[in-house]
Amino acid sequence: xxxxxxxxxxxxxxxxVEIDNLNTKELVPKMVxxxxxxxxxxxxxxxxxxxxxxNGRIMYASAFGELEATAKILNAILNKEGISPTDFQNxxxxxxxxxxxxxxxxxxxxxxxxxxxxxxxxxxKLGAIKALDNDEILLVATETxxxxxxxxxxxxxxxLEVAVALKVKVTEKEANxxxxxxxxxxxxxxxxxxxxxxxxxxxxQNIIGISL
Numbered sequence: 245x246x247x248x249x250x251x252x253x254x255x256x257x258x259x260x261v262e263i264d265n266l267n268t269k270e271l272v273p274k275m276v277x278x279x280x281x282x283x284x285x286x287x288x289x290x291x292x293x294x295x296x297x298x299n300g301r302i303m304y305a306s307a308f309g310e311l312e313a314t315a316k317i318l319n320a321i322l323n324k325e326g327i328s329p330t331d332f333q334n335x336x337x338x339x340x341x342x343x344x345x346x347x348x349x350x351x352x353x354x355x356x357x358x359x360x361x362x363x364x365x366x367x368x369k370l371g372a373i374k375a376l377d378n379d380e381i382l383l384v385a386t387e388t389x390x391x392x393x394x395x396x397x398x399x400x401x402x403x404l405e406v407a408v409a410l411k412v413k414v415t416e417k418e419a420n421x422x423x424x425x426x427x428x429x430x431x432x433x434x435x436x437x438x439x440x441x442x443x444x445x446x447x448x449q450n451i452i453g454i455s456l
Contacts, residue, residue, distance in 0.1 A: 247372035254444035255294035284340035291409035307433030364436035402429035419453035
């Protein structure tokens with residue numbers, strides 16, 4: 245079975261170490277709320293703003309999740325220290341999109357998936373199935389790998405922080421996006437989605453076929 249998705253808008257962010265020049269202060273005016281945001285949550289909020297998506301269903305994906313919060317928990321266990329309740333809360337995979345939904349008072353369905361290197365592929369398949377309800381939905385994925393001592397284990401990628409969002413709806417029109425190669429300096433889990441976003445052209449219809 246094949247489902248075609250029309251990409252209504254797309255945005256992506258990339259940083260070799262971290263993504264700078266975010267508009268978090270403007271997008272999240274309440275300092276108390278802003279201080280609670282994780283790295284990934286800030287990226288999701290930025291992307292939601294860029295694609296003008298404030299209310300609707302969101303499908304979120306990440307292979308590694310909130311790595312910084314998870315690392316802090318593991319270090320606390322290793323050093324026999326108390327675990328921060330905030331770190332525990334922020335280690336949940338759906339934390340970024342939950343913060344974004346709270347900010348926008350978005351009470352629609354949210355789903356979060358994690359599938360290792362196949363995360364991009366699985367998110368597109370999930371989005372295609374969900375889009376059959378004929379509403380506009382947001383597909384968003386992040387990887388925030390910039391944690392202490394990451395250089396000791398990373399020898400494969402150049403970009404440690406990456407995020408991408410696609411606003412989509414189902415269509416019966418023929419696909420015109422064909423991704424052949426992806427940027428191998430990005431995490432495999434998100435590289436394909438970023439390539440789709442890079443091909444997006446506001447001046448034409450952008451349709452991608454998803455095989456289930």
